[in-house]
Amino acid sequence: MITGTFKYAATTTMLGLICVLTACGIEAQQSSNTQSSPSPQHTEFGSVEEARRAVADVIGCEAAPKTDPIINPELAGYTAEYVVCSKRVQVEWFKTEEARNAEQQLYADSTQPLAVVEGKNWMVVDMSEALQESPSGKDLKGLAQELGGQFKSLNGAK
Incomplete structure (x- = not known):
């Protein structure tokens, strides 16, 4: 049987140990929450040609595509630069976030x-x-993963 000073010392030690373990558990939980949901860091390119080269390195683009870009009209005064990768897959590059947002909204x-x-x-x-053409066969999901982008399928695209 523990009596006197030892009883209080044992109780104090146990409470201290519980506090330390609880704090470690909370810190580990906060750390794992932070690691499991990082904010996306999308890749940025300096030009449309730099973006096309990076895309070509991942999914392969034709050296001299036989089609022209499907150019979208100027959107509220914002313009993008477009180049064809292959068939009807095009790379678009934006000088401003407003231009990118306008294009996103258009799509x-x-x-x-x-x-x-x-x-x-x-x-x-794509x-x-x-x-209504045959599929391009380009792995855009893999491209998104490789280049730090985000894949979206709009209006039932496969």
């Missing part, structure tokens, strides 16, 4: 099926389904 409002990869100042858009 979101479209009723056509589109597969899109969005980066910080660029997009890759318009094959929208134009």
